[in-house]
Amino acid sequence: MFIKQLYTGCISEAAYYIESNGKAAIIDPIRDIDAYLALAKERNAQIQYIFETHFHADFVSGHLDLAAATGATIVYGPSTVTKYPVHVAKDLEIFKLGNISIQVLHTPGHTLESSCYLLKDEEGNNKAIFTGDTLFVGDVGRPDLAQKGNDITMNDLAGMLYDSLQEKIIPLADEVVVYPAHGAGSSCGKNLGADSYSTIGVQKASNYALQAESKEAFIKAVTDGLNAPPAYFPINASINKDGYTSLDSILAKSLHPLSIPDFKEKIADNAILLDTRHPDQFMLGFVPGSINIGLNGRFAEWAGTLLPFTQPIILITEIGAEKESIVRLSRVGIDKVVGYLSGGFEAWQTAGESIDMIIDVEADELAMDLPFDENLVIIDVRRETEYANEHVKEAINIPLDQLTDPGSMANLDDHHNIYIHCASGYRSVIAASMIKRQGIHNIRNVIGGIEAIKGLPEKFEFEKETAALN
Template sequence: MLIQQIFTEKIAHSSYILAGDKNCAIIDPRRDIDIYLDITRDMGIKITHILETHLHADFISGHMDLAKRTGAPIYTPEKANCDFEHVSLSEGDSIEIEDIRIDIIETPGHTPEHISYIITDIIRGKEPVAVFCGDTMFVGDVGRPDLFPGRAEELASKLYDTLHEKLLNLPEFCEIYPTHGAGSLCGRAMASKRSSTIGYERKYNYALLIDDKTEFIDSLTNDMPSAPDHFSRCTEINRKGPELLKKLHIPEALNNDAFRNIMRDAVVLDVRSFESFGGQHIPDSYNIDINSNFPTYAGWLIPPEKNIILVSDNYTQAFEACQQLHRVGLDKVEGYLEGGMYGWVTEGFTAKHVPQISAPELNDRMHKGEKTTIVDVREKSEYEEFHIEGAVNIPVHELRERYTELDPDAETVLICGSGQRSGMGCSLLLQHGFRKVMNAAGGMTGYAAAGFGHECPMCVLPWAPFGNR
């Protein structure tokens, strides 16, 4: 028996190949599936099963594309009520792949329909060796139960029972393989390690150390991180069955005139760095830096019903952005600006800019008493850890509505951990008529490095949900 993990950066998603000598299952596949086909081809094995633990909220699954390419059946939780052709699974069912037995248990809590796959290597022993637990248990954390409006306490209660009455009854040496690692918003405090054991998590996982059920429920239903908009959309797309990637429109290179014609009825998404966007950008465009947690913020900020046209540094960057947009269900990517911003401004078309100010410049403004509104667009937990005195905290996704709390005529400086989220925020405020917007390049990381405050732990961890973002 062989287990191979495939980790997808930015969405912090782990999928798996569970293989025997000749056949294998793919567990919780990502949407762009070529990686599984390439690996199994090199291994000389056939994909015979596609297993889903639950209806994923934060990414679009590749089960439809994988089934189309391989002919393998899709196995899903019975309670998911999926619309596409599939094999329904519930408590007590089992699957065999050569000498591997896969027992199914229902593990609700993160979602109502969630199941887990318990793996026994029959040749080596009768006890379970591994469990693919989806988003029920993570390394150092458990799945958040608050994604379904009005059901958070109910699902937290079910999650407690799932953990203590089912998963923790597995052998201490049983390996756990979750669907996410640190950086995902499907939990609150995942560790950077991507697999663990039941025994280790029992001893060191903060949520499993909460014995009192009421306290457990309270812990997981208060002060949770914000859930991006696309979480609810992705769940339903995965239930119905995502559109096959080969049927999606292939983004085309657009010259300036074609781009101008399309942009009247489309979203212009600038995926260049926040510094480049600050230099020159097309008016009313969104800026989501491709180097940031791009798919998450695109799913959060971009209207899903709109066509999307991209501004990028080159074709490769546009292709990468398109692939990541597809991972969160933003499929209406029409094209990209062929000549980039250089071609745009050299033809004399209108462009705007956002001044980028350094930490010392910001500090000088504050000490000189200049009338400046500082908006900290990090999450509340980051803001509370360390912030500039007098700064207003409005997380970047909330600026879409809460911009009304700010004066559009005031000089406004946005700050985050590095400049990326604040760059997004600047693009949002400019769309609403703000005229004096500046971005604090380097963010709180630069502010601390310049000696103006202590280091923000959340800003400097590359694997944290908003680390270096």
Template structure:
């Protein structure tokens, strides 16, 4: 028996090959499936089974593409009520791949229909050796139960039963293979390690150490990170069956005139670095750096009903952006600006700018006797850990609505951890009619590295008149 993990960066998704001598299963495949075909060929096995643990909320599954290209059978939770052809599975079902026996457990909690696969290598023994647990239990964490409005308490209670009555009853040596690792928003405190054992998690997973049901429910239904917008869309796409990748065309190259004709009917997504976007960009564009957590923020910030026009440094960057957008179901990609911003500016076309300021410049600005708004666009938990005194915290995705809390007539500097999210925020504020916005290049990381403390002596909150905050300090 062979188990190989495929980890997809940024969405922090783990899928798996479970192989015997001749045949194999793919568990929770991502949408672009060539990697599984390549790995199966390298192992000398045929893909015969496609196993889904649940209807994924954070990415689009590749089950239909993989089934079409291999002839493999899809297995999915019976309670998922999937529209595509599949074998529905429920508690107690058992099937085999050569000497590998897979036993199905219904493991609701993260989602109502969730199942897990208990693996027994019958060639070696009768006890479970591995568990493909999807988003039920992670290394250092458990699946969040709050993705379904009004059902968080119920699902958290069911997750408690799943963990204590089923998974924690498996042998301590049973290996666990979750569908996500650190960086995913399907949990709150996942470790960087990508696999573990039941015994280790019983001893060191904070959630499993909570024995009281009500305390457990409270810990998973309070102060959870916000779920990105696409989480509410992907589950149903996966249930119905996503459009196949072969039906999605490669990005079309547009000349400047062709690109301009489409502006107004589509959104512009500039995937270049925040430094490049700050120097020159097409007015009205979103900036989501391809090197950031690009798929998550694209699914969070972009309106899904609009076509997308890409601004990239080159064709290969456009292809990469398309793959990452397809992974979270953003399929309406019209094309990309063929000659990039160089071709745009050399034709004399209009551009916008976002001044980038360094940590020392930021420190000078916040100590001047001038009105100033600093908007910290990081998550609330990051802000609470360390921030500039007087900065207002509006997470970047909330700027779409909460921009009305800011004074357009006051100089506004946006800051995050590095400069990427704050550049996203700058692009949103520019769309909302702000003109004087600046990006803190290097973010709080650079500000701290330059030796400046988290306290800002003088700053204006957007809902209050200027005051000398420094006078309030001891």
């Protein structure tokens, strides 16, 4: 028996390769499937099953492309309805895989079709459980993603999740390994731990959600303090349920170099300019109107949150990162890329085209300006919960995901001296590029974000209550 976790850091997603006696299964594959095919080829194994724990909301699954490439059967849990062929498993159904077996445990709560897969070894002993978004390390799946068209509430789903955990998960032996679908940073829960796997015993002892003394206490514990889910979640869930165009087809229509005249023509046709370079490079110069979402951070998640799914996109990337940018956009269902600037930003600059820049400032420069500039405005683009925990006195909280609403910037203009920060710098550069795109240019990015600011406690006052721009 062979088990391998394949972790994709930018979306905090864990897929799994399981193999026995030349037969393999993949659990929760992402859309770019090359790693699974390569591993099966390396091990001279045949992929027989693709097990999906649920309709993922935070990424587009690779199940359709992988099934087309291998002939493997796609398996979902009970109550699943799709627009493509799948095997809808019964609760407790067992699938043989070489000399081992995998049992379906229907665990509704995160979603109605959510299921876990219990791996039994050659002797029939429970070895590991692949929990999808039902149970994480340190958390459980959020219960507020009910699909439109039904009357199920968040509390209803939370109650189902409690029953699923009590009846199917907690009774398992302490030594059973827990392999979840996500790790820290994922928006699929609110308190995911740093480890990407655990055991039933450790989770029963340490996971806050498993400490609840009653169903009512559990519902309160898992629903309190939830941030709103990213706006693209229902889009991705629908894509996974209804089907999608193959990634090869997306690459064929998107991986096109554009000359500067062709690039300008696309801009005139209302294409979004997406610059995927590192924020440090972007700050030094960029094509006016570009949005920067760097590949070095949580690229796919922020792209899905901030970019439209129906508008054409043209790319400015580091040379050689064109395909990676397209593939990573496709992970969240953004398939409207119509080309990339040939030669990258350097070609644009060399041609003498106009460029824009964003000014970087150190935290101590902000501290020096703060007492003397009546037009100075500090914009904190962290999440509301981060801001509430501690923020600079009188800083305005406009969470990054709210900048897609033009009204969020209604009270900002160029007479303000705007200083933007996040936690460490990645989100603030995205925010600065979006604000610039709205025609507001008097912007400075605070290097190192709140961490750098907190390093100067003698120069800043901090608050814990929330504030808003009126």
